[in-house]
Amino acid sequence: MISVWLQTLKGYRTPVLLVGFGLYGFALLLAYVFQAFGGLEGLGQLVDLVPETMRALLQAQGGLATSVNGWLAGGYRHPVFLVAISAFMIGTSSRVVAGEVERGTILLLLARPLVRWHFLLGKTGAILLGLSVILALSWAGTWTGVLIIGEAEPVDGAVLLRVMFNALALGLAIGGYTTLVSSVSSDGGQTTGQAAGITVGMFFIDYLAILWAPASFLGPLSIFHYYSPADIPDVGGTPWLDLGVLFGVAVITYAAAFILFQRRDISR
Amino acid sequence: MTTQPSTTDAPIIQLQGLTKPYGKLHALKGVDLTVERGALYGFLGPNGAGKTTSIRVITGFIRPGEGTARVFGLDAWKDSVAIKRRIGFLPDSPGMYGGLTGQEFLDYLGRLSGDARPVLQRELLERLELPGEALSRKLKGYSQGMKRKVALVQAMQHNPELLIMDEPTDGLDPLMQQVFFALVREFTARGGTVFMSSHILPEVEELCERVAIIRGGRVITTGKVADLRDGRRRSMTVVFRGQPPEKLDAPGVEVVTRVGVTWQLSVSDNINALLRELAGYDIEDMVYERPHLEELFMDHYRSEESSGD
Numbered sequence: 383m384i385s386v387w388l389q390t391l392k393g394y395r396t397p398v399l400l401v402g403f404g405l406y407g408f409a410l411l412l413a414y415v416f417q418a419f420g421g422l423e424g425l426g427q428l429v430d431l432v433p434e435t436m437r438a439l440l441q442a443q444g445g446l447a448t449s450v451n452g453w454l455a456g457g458y459r460h461p462v463f464l465v466a467i468s469a470f471m472i473g474t475s476s477r478v479v480a481g482e483v484e485r486g487t488i489l490l491l492l493a494r495p496l497v498r499w500h501f502l503l504g505k506t507g508a509i510l511l512g513l514s515v516i517l518a519l520s521w522a523g524t525w526t527g528v529l530i531i532g533e534a535e536p537v538d539g540a541v542l543l544r545v546m547f548n549a550l551a552l553g554l555a556i557g558g559y560t561t562l563v564s565s566v567s568s569d570g571g572q573t574t575g576q577a578a579g580i581t582v583g584m585f586f587i588d589y590l591a592i593l594w595a596p597a598s599f600l601g602p603l604s605i606f607h608y609y610s611p612a613d614i615p616d617v618g619g620t621p622w623l624d625l626g627v628l629f630g631v632a633v634i635t636y637a638a639a640f641i642l643f644q645r646r647d648i649s650r
Numbered sequence: 651m652t653t654q655p656s657t658t659d660a661p662i663i664q665l666q667g668l669t670k671p672y673g674k675l676h677a678l679k680g681v682d683l684t685v686e687r688g689a690l691y692g693f694l695g696p697n698g699a700g701k702t703t704s705i706r707v708i709t710g711f712i713r714p715g716e717g718t719a720r721v722f723g724l725d726a727w728k729d730s731v732a733i734k735r736r737i738g739f740l741p742d743s744p745g746m747y748g749g750l751t752g753q754e755f756l757d758y759l760g761r762l763s764g765d766a767r768p769v770l771q772r773e774l775l776e777r778l779e780l781p782g783e784a785l786s787r788k789l790k791g792y793s794q795g796m797k798r799k800v801a802l803v804q805a806m807q808h809n810p811e812l813l814i815m816d817e818p819t820d821g822l823d824p825l826m827q828q829v830f831f832a833l834v835r836e837f838t839a840r841g842g843t844v845f846m847s848s849h850i851l852p853e854v855e856e857l858c859e860r861v862a863i864i865r866g867g868r869v870i871t872t873g874k875v876a877d878l879r880d881g882r883r884r885s886m887t888v889v890f891r892g893q894p895p896e897k898l899d900a901p902g903v904e905v906v907t908r909v910g911v912t913w914q915l916s917v918s919d920n921i922n923a924l925l926r927e928l929a930g931y932d933i934e935d936m937v938y939e940r941p942h943l944e945e946l947f948m949d950h951y952r953s954e955e956s957s958g959d
Contacts, residue, residue: 389758393749486743487746487747489741489745490745490759490804492710493737493738494734495732495762495763647706647711648712649711
């Protein structure tokens with residue numbers, strides 16, 4: 383299992399570093415943009431010029447902030463961040479089983495005395511470490527930005543850590559259902575497409591629920607409903623319910639993936 | 651080089667009434683097969699006959715339907731990890747990580763088998779002419795033949811008790827095929843057991859002592875190659891010098907083709923009557939061939955077809 387973990391980690395180091403440093407730069411940019419707009423006052427004036435419907439749209443993207451902490455936290459709901467995290471988790475998790483079956487490598491790997499779920503644990507463990515490294519780099523980008531622009535008002539490190547924890551839970555949920563699809567599939571490309579479809583679909587549902595009141599009942603069906611980093615500084619405390627749902631989705635889908643992979647035929 | 655001794659007297663592979671349904675279709679319809687220790691066993695059949703499915707069941711990749719599949723006396727599905735400690739497997743279409751070098755890939759698979767530098771790796775690499783320079787290149791730059799060699803090394807490098815191979819010589823040039831044959835013979839001489847599938851009959855004929863022929867998910871015949879040949883008609887080519895006879899009256903002889911002075915005959919087990927008759931003619935050349943596995947194979951397939959299967 384350790385060998386699989388190390389080998390997977392080695393294979394994913396390039397995407398981890400690319401996505402991680404990309405998000406480091408993005409977080410840095412957000413801090414710079416905050417300063418360039420003239421802080422909260424300048425942003426407030428800018429928002430006042432935006433039509434009502436557009437404001438709701440911005441809210442859904444975590445783009446309206448009432449504090450510097452809120453602004454920085456809102457960056458973790460920005461589409462750039464969501465796309466980067468989703469792409470990493472879907473791109474890597476879809477390959478853990480389906481990609482190996484499609485490539486034919488699984489026939490050589492599982493011809494070794496290796497329990498199947500140990501193999502999957504080694505693979506997913508490496509992906510989870512990669513996700514943690516990406517989030518740590520993103521967090522470091524935010525702090526670098528804060529140091530460069532200077533603090534207009536106190537930045538709460540504990541709040542940003544809770545935001546990171548929320549982002550980790552979201553990443554795990556995406557990784558969980560992608561791994562589940564992968565564990566029963568033999569086609570890496572198809573798995574990527576299906577997982578991306580689920581993610582985009584849930585994002586759309588959440589968006590619709592926010593923008594259109596009659597569809598608000600659909601919101602809880604989406605994992606993005608439970609991911610509101612910008613609210614963490616405003617509401618205060620830890621969003622335990624949201625974290626519980628996201629981690630719950632992750633645990634259930636990963637567990638199902640492990641069970642199904644243990645039982646499936648590898649016949650391709 | 652010594653092969654690890656088996657700890658049980660059970661047959662190395664035993665399939666009994668093995669089925670494998672895929673929805674309404676059955677890839678295997680009751681396969682019975684026994685491979686004893688030390689055997690060099692060929693598993694013959696055309697594409698789609700059930701060879702690969704049987705091998706995937708034996709190697710624990712596919713869960714069987716009804717019947718039993720046992721390897722070293724252990725259940726092929728439930729005890730697959732214990733079984734895999736003792737086998738080497740060469741699949742029909744092994745994939746490799748293009749971003750790894752050949753050496754890195756072999757070492758990775760070695761570590762998964764519990765040995766970072768497997769005992770036979772160096773010797774196999776030398777025999778199969780895979781030098782260090784080639785192994786230090788990334789696999790994505792390898793030819794099909796080189797990939798096949800790497801796949802062979804990974805199957806044998808940890809000195810398994812049982813070697814299971816699906817179409818092992820695909821992609822190997824004739825010289826490397828001979829090296830492969832020698833490696834396999836040495837492996838069995840050390841006490842190892844080989845179970846290999848192929849649709850290349852001359853290869854199986856050259857290598858294997860026993861064969862099973864599978865068709866439509868059922869084993870239709872098994873036995874020693876020599877026994878299967880017994881009682882079969884043999885082919886004879888006769889080239890007459892001068893005028894050939896009008897006909898041949900020897901019992902058990904059929905004239906298959908007649909092109910000028912060159913006759914192709916099919917002869918049953920008694921050749922003496924034919925030789926006595928031919929002695930009355932001026933013969934320029936004569937070739938008497940033993941029956942090939944290919945003919946036996948085709949005979950079985952024809953007889954199955956004519957019986958309406």
